[in-house]
Amino acid sequence: xxxxxxxxxxxxxxxxxxxxxxxxxxxxxxxxxxxxxxxxxxxxxxxxxxxxxxxxxxxxxxxxxxxxxxxxxxxxxxxxxxxxxxxxxxxxxxxxxxxxxxxxxxxxxxxxxxxxxxxxxxxxxxxxxxxxxxxxxxxxxxxxxxxxxxxxxxxxxxxxxxxxxxxxxxxxxxxxxxxxxxxxxxxxxxxxxxxxxxxxxxxxxxxxxxxxxxxxxxxxxxxxxxxxxxxxxxxxxxxxxxxxxxxxxxxxxxxxxxxxxxxxxxxxxxxxxxxxxxxxxxxxxxxxxxxxx
Numbered sequence: 001x002x003x004x005x006x007x008x009x010x011x012x013x014x015x016x017x018x019x020x021x022x023x024x025x026x027x028x029x030x031x032x033x034x035x036x037x038x039x040x041x042x043x044x045x046x047x048x049x050x051x052x053x054x055x056x057x058x059x060x061x062x063x064x065x066x067x068x069x070x071x072x073x074x075x076x077x078x079x080x081x082x083x084x085x086x087x088x089x090x091x092x093x094x095x096x097x098x099x100x101x102x103x104x105x106x107x108x109x110x111x112x113x114x115x116x117x118x119x120x121x122x123x124x125x126x127x128x129x130x131x132x133x134x135x136x137x138x139x140x141x142x143x144x145x146x147x148x149x150x151x152x153x154x155x156x157x158x159x160x161x162x163x164x165x166x167x168x169x170x171x172x173x174x175x176x177x178x179x180x181x182x183x184x185x186x187x188x189x190x191x192x193x194x195x196x197x198x199x200x201x202x203x204x205x206x207x208x209x210x211x212x213x214x215x216x217x218x219x220x221x222x223x224x225x226x227x228x229x230x231x232x233x234x235x236x237x238x239x240x241x242x243x244x245x246x247x248x249x250x251x252x253x254x255x256x257x258x259x260x261x262x263x264x265x266x267x268x269x270x271x272x273x274x275x276x277x278x279x280x281x282x283x284x285x286x287x288x289x290x291x292x293x
Contacts, residue, residue, distance in 0.1 A: 011286060014286055015283075015286065018282055021278055021279055021281070024282075025275075027271065027275040031090055031094070031271075032094060034090060035094050038084075038088050038090075038091050041087060042083065042087045042088065043081055044067070044069075044084040045084070046080045046081070046084050046085045047239070047241075051067070052079040053065065053066045054078070054079050056071070056079040057075055057076065057077050058074075058075060058077055058253065059071060059075045060258075060260065061082075061260055063075065065079075065081070069081075073086065073264050074261070074264075076246060077249055077253070078249075080241060082260065082265070085241040085246055085265075086243070086265055086268050089242050089243040089268070090243065090268060092226075092240060092242045092243075093226060093227065093243050093269070093272065094223070094272075096153070096156060096160065096242075097226065098219060100164065100222040100226075101164070101219040103157065104160070104161045104164040104218060105168055105215050105218075107161070107165045107168070108165040108168020108169040108170075108171070108211075109172045109211055110199075110204075111165075111169050111172070112168065112169040112170065112171065112173035112175075112176060113173070113207060114199055115173055115176075116173050116176035116177040116179075116203070117176065117199050118195070123173075127170075127173060130166045130173075133166045134166050138163040139163070139225060139228060141162060142159045142160060142163035143159075143229060143232065145159035145162050145163070146229050146234040151234065151235065151236060151237045152236070153236065156226060156229065156236060159229070160222045160226065163225065164221065164225075167214055168211060168215075171210050171211055172204075172207055175206075175209075175210050176203050176207045179203050179206050179207055180203065185198065185202055210287070212283065212287065213283055216277075216279060216284075220273045220280065223269070223272060223273060224269075224273055226242065227242065227243050227247070228244060230243075230245045231244040231245070231251075233248070246262070247262045247266050247269070249262075250263075250265070
């Protein structure tokens, strides 16, 4: 435990030396806090259809609505307060990204490390399937699965996991293959230990650094995919004000001067994805031994 704490402190000490990733980490933390406490911060519940006033629809930023509060970012076509909708949309984006990333991480890590441990025809079959899947764009796979399953959170998570788990399988297989022939694994094989125990307690923990890097990237990718699918109409239903849905709702009004309906959710989405990617890049640099000075 002390060794783990020492490594964590060393990692954090190195991370703090880089101002850009630190600012990005602060932004990610701030967005998470805003999303978690959205019901306390947002002046309006965008899920509550009874609170929406159609006469307040498509109003410019600063408009004082029928409910008496100021819509600082304006309203969308249904009269939703855009600031409130963005906070709840960030909540949905983080929820989808983290859940899909965690499930894809678990499946990919176990499948990839197991394939490397077992070897033989099982390894060849699994990796050929993964190679075939990786030959298709993730957005295409997610779109097809989401279109087949229909709209909804559960269906969308399945689509995101299906389109992303292969990246974890490939990464876990490469890292586990390097660990498979090391002395500590050979020593574990010389005693009566189950293959499951060796994979989960010996191989997988040592293959974790590259998986953590991929997980960071894939969370941002899952958030982007969710927004894309919702924008195209095959993601979340219209009653869920995700960022992609908000952008889609305002897209038809861009040329009429009502830019805020699409622009502000788009800015929030870009900031979130860029911040996560900047943090992920720094984690990659610190966990990559070839880049360590």
